[in-house]
Amino acid sequence: MWNRPITAALLAVGMMASSSAMAEAPAPYQVTPELEAAAKAEGKVVFYTATDVTVAEKLAELFKTKYPEITVQVERAGSERVFQRIGQEYSTGIYNADVIETSDAVHFAYFKREGWLEPMVPQEVADKWPADERDPDGNFAAYRAHLSVIAYRSDLLPDAEAPKTWEDLLDPRFKGKMVKAHPGYSGTVMTATFALTSLLGWDYFEKLGTQDVMQVQSSTEPPKKLAQGERVLEVDGNEYNVFRLQDEGVPIKIVYPEAGTPLAVGNAAVLAHAPNPNAAKLFYSFLFSLEAQQLNSDFGGLRSFHPDVKEKEGRLPISQIKLLHSDPAQLEPEILTIKSNYEKYFGT
Template sequence: MRSKVFLLLCALAYLWISGAAAQDAALVQAARKEGSMVWYTSVALPTATAIAHAFKQKYSGIEVEVHRTGSERVLQRFMQEAGAGIKNADIIDTSDAGHFELLKGKGMLLKFTPQGTAGFPDGFKDKAGFYYGMRSTLSVIAYNPKILPEKDAPKTWKDLLNSKWSGKMVTAHPGYSGIIVTHILALVNLYGWDYFRDLAKNRLHIVQSALDPAGVVASGERPVGVNGAEYFYYRTQKRGNPIKIIYPKEGVPLIVSPVAIAKDAPHANAARLFTEFIFAKDSQQLLADREGLYTGHPDVTYPADKPKLKDLKLLPPDAAELEKRNAEIKKRFVEYFGA
């Protein structure tokens, strides 16, 4: 009896695998017929280029057109094009999870669940199946150790309020960066808006992208970064630049960056195939190994010199709250920081 059950299970498994393989082959064929796809993304351009190159090597005959800018501008462009009846983007990827709640609510996303997301934790997937977190990073404090000895460097978010840092710090802007929108909301929930009112008194240098503070800190132009993408600080550090990263014990904002397919994607099959590709284990491992990013894939491993997420106190985002408070965050930032 047991042997019959075993044989039946094997037969069912074979049929399922054969069916899945045929389905995958049909998707590849349909994607090659379309020949290209367009990816609107906020990830660092070298990262996007590496992913696109790996995809094209695996699936010859399908071009990936990368359009990279800050999260808020990705959304702005997509919405403006949609309003004008222009259907250009196939895939949208930003670091502001609230964008995807907005787009989902407006019926602008295609429901699609890539196979690789089966084991992803809840914070990396939309329960309704419209978007999934391709990558994640942290927003951290960083400083230049050539200018500041470790004993004098800020260790907590509230250390940054000390007037001794006046004119010595850099911040990125929520009007450009989804990472910074998420960072601000996390600290507002922790300390209230008074924190940013007091921080602004220290005359911060303001840049656009959450990637920009790394260069400013490494150059010594401003020795302290009050926020910024941890993965880009990490990459800058690994290239031999003078940067030390601080993960405040009171909590570190976790930024999950979703990916979704546009409902009116001109190359929907190529977009589906690309989405399957970026959520496969090999692609997720590439993000960790090459770029220092975190992912939701349970089988991905990380460099030994990066902290494990489970060892940090994380301040995770709520996508619905990010969408609801987006305008408030940008307005308050301009009110306090004057830019």
């Protein structure tokens, strides 16, 4: 038994060595006229995404105004279903997708390990992105980030009665009033569930499960259920959907508990067997451009790692929020446990 630590240490050293050897990301690329021409010749790019469908379509529209010759096929589903789909497709040798994006960081570690990604680094990412928000090997980079937030209908729930902490949600007065997305479906909620179980433990969820919570699938849905007036309070859900509804005039307010709010980082990457490799490369670089990132922020309410993106007024800057990070490497082995515990406490 004594040699175990040594083995582990050796392994760790070995892994570090190999990763530092591998950590030679390809040289950053710029959009050249040749690339544009080749992309136009392909005429199409297929984008698998987990971003809200209206935001993703808006982004595609912006791309089309720049390159009318290239159609963008947006395939939107929840992160876990995007993952399920690409997994089914790649393991059966079907290569439909060019660019992929989900809000579950674990996926990209998995894709990278399987060799499903084509390493490439747009110039913008090389110049502007913080080092820990992109893969050292250049396989993927953080395209967007958002928080999974508690929010409530301010017209139906007076501010004084609104929850302030995570524990407040266990109060019987919120029984039957809450809505929540599912970790088996939403990468954001999977990440958030992991962060919250580390912070509060599973017994928190066990108690929450007795609160008669309405269960929806995607983390884009709870804010919409608030807007419909179906429930007054969401346990989790995308901050950016709340921003968008606020912009439309729906009376919703966000709660950022002192203990912290889970952060979900959405990576994007180009797939190794992209059927339209040049269009993919062009679109991928476009995704990180200031223009696209600013649109994500303004129209989509997403947080950006691009330092020049200006946040809309009235939104709390991310620097003033206590964030709960989750490490994808620690989350990955927990996924099955999270799913089965969740089913135990919430029924699905």
